Amino acid sequence: MDVSAMIPELLSALPLTLAITFTAIIAGFCLALLATTLRVRRVPVISHLADLYVSYARSVPVVLQLFVAFYGLPLLVVLFGSEDFFSPTIAAMVALSFYHGGYLSEVMRPAYLAVDRGQHDAADSLGYTFRQKIARVVGPQAVHFALPGYGNSIIYLIHNVALVMYIGAADVMATAHLIMQRDYNQYQFETYLVLAVIYALMCLIAWLIVRFFELRSPMQAPEATTKAQIKNALIASA
Amino acid sequence: MLELKDIRLSYGSTQVLNGVNLSVKRGDVASIIGPSGTGKTTLLKCINYLAKPSSGTIAFDQIQMDYQHADKTAIQAIRLRTAMVFQQFNVFKNMTVIQNVMDPLVVVQRKSREEAREIALRELERVGLSSKQDSYPSQLSGGQLQRTGIARALAVRPDVMLFDEPTSSLDPELVGEVLKVIKDVTSSGITSLLVTHEMQFAKSISNRIIFMDRGVVAADGSPTEIFDSPSSLRLAQFLNSEHSLQ
Numbered sequence: 001m002d003v004s005a006m007i008p009e010l011l012s013a014l015p016l017t018l019a020i021t022f023t024a025i026i027a028g029f030c031l032a033l034l035a036t037t038l039r040v041r042r043v044p045v046i047s048h049l050a051d052l053y054v055s056y057a058r059s060v061p062v063v064l065q066l067f068v069a070f071y072g073l074p075l076l077v078v079l080f081g082s083e084d085f086f087s088p089t090i091a092a093m094v095a096l097s098f099y100h101g102g103y104l105s106e107v108m109r110p111a112y113l114a115v116d117r118g119q120h121d122a123a124d125s126l127g128y129t130f131r132q133k134i135a136r137v138v139g140p141q142a143v144h145f146a147l148p149g150y151g152n153s154i155i156y157l158i159h160n161v162a163l164v165m166y167i168g169a170a171d172v173m174a175t176a177h178l179i180m181q182r183d184y185n186q187y188q189f190e191t192y193l194v195l196a197v198i199y200a201l202m203c204l205i206a207w208l209i210v211r212f213f214e215l216r217s218p219m220q221a222p223e224a225t226t227k228a229q230i231k232n233a234l235i236a237s238a
Numbered sequence: 239m240l241e242l243k244d245i246r247l248s249y250g251s252t253q254v255l256n257g258v259n260l261s262v263k264r265g266d267v268a269s270i271i272g273p274s275g276t277g278k279t280t281l282l283k284c285i286n287y288l289a290k291p292s293s294g295t296i297a298f299d300q301i302q303m304d305y306q307h308a309d310k311t312a313i314q315a316i317r318l319r320t321a322m323v324f325q326q327f328n329v330f331k332n333m334t335v336i337q338n339v340m341d342p343l344v345v346v347q348r349k350s351r352e353e354a355r356e357i358a359l360r361e362l363e364r365v366g367l368s369s370k371q372d373s374y375p376s377q378l379s380g381g382q383l384q385r386t387g388i389a390r391a392l393a394v395r396p397d398v399m400l401f402d403e404p405t406s407s408l409d410p411e412l413v414g415e416v417l418k419v420i421k422d423v424t425s426s427g428i429t430s431l432l433v434t435h436e437m438q439f440a441k442s443i444s445n446r447i448i449f450m451d452r453g454v455v456a457a458d459g460s461p462t463e464i465f466d467s468p469s470s471l472r473l474a475q476f477l478n479s480e481h482s483l484q
Contacts, residue, residue: 116326116328116331118324118326118327118328119328119330119331121283121288121322121324121328122322122324122328122329122330122387123330124286124287124288124317125286125288125317125320125321125322126317126321126342126346126390126394127314127317127318127342127346128342128345128346132345132346136330136341136345137330137332140332141331141332144332217332218332218333218334218374219331219332219374219376
């Protein structure tokens, strides 16, 4: 058996895996931003709902969240009188966006709280509005604190996308199983090995991107300031 | 120009300010001294509404506010006319020295970047930091950070400068460079309120000394009155203990 023949087959399913991942990254980020804002500003009732959401996303196993979305969402839309349009892929995107958003909110909240109280005081006393303060001072510093945790959350997301095969989405993991079955389960180890390399590469790329932003942060200034230094540090950390 | 009346504030069950009355005239350089924990810093923060009194009133020229009915417009108006220098410097860590000084001018005062840059360069020269303008806070010493803080405060052209123990968290050998800058600032005639433990310094730059004790103003007078003929036993004891430390 030529392993190189199955690589293109596996890669043909990669766009779907990536589509689910990127949807969850973008939608999850927006959800996390919203949830974190509500949780930090403590609006009665609404803040508790946000807490509840984060607690659900973080404590229910991801595979269970996928089942809940896959079986629950059609019921929900039918209840509102519209047609069931949930394919496994869309259900997976929704479920993983909610999972990632909840997890990320618990990265953002501590990062916001890690910004020194004095930075708020200085901005307030100079007459910055709340929005100006967040945009100019507190936000950029919170991003710096959040980046390592953000990198982790992206890696966990990539891993968890592998679970979408349980609700029938045809990602790389599901495709690998199809290939194995077609080959009478002769090459299971080889197929899993190729799959492992694909996942490792995806995580490495995601991690390098996050690490690049970490090194570029002005609060990191003394260690790496020039492009060459950042490049060297990246190579060293990879 | 600035008048605080009957300011009361407590953190939980601890009463920090017990009805403070204080008025500052234009051109005053007033130093607030007193034992630790008597509310000096808290009082200074009340002016900017960084600390929130439970009752009392503030009048800043025409701006008047009752702290029981704090209103955003008055708070903002007062914040725009005062500038604070902090014990912990509180220089924006995500910006270079010059960005720290420029940012409030561009963001809050809506000045053009060119104009803000010009003002910032002038103020940095004044505090002796021209050579460090592109450094980030993580690359600076405490003294340089505090001078950045002072330049940022000066750049907004405040009517009143509020110094909150500006040298208390500095290494002893860095205190001198910051005191020199503060002396230069206060001698330029800008109204200043300074919370400090540097008695000799307070005596040399101030025209007024305010002694706070247990959440009230316990004595208020010229440096000679306060230091040379203390009016109360508490004040004499405090000055004595400070003196024996030096």
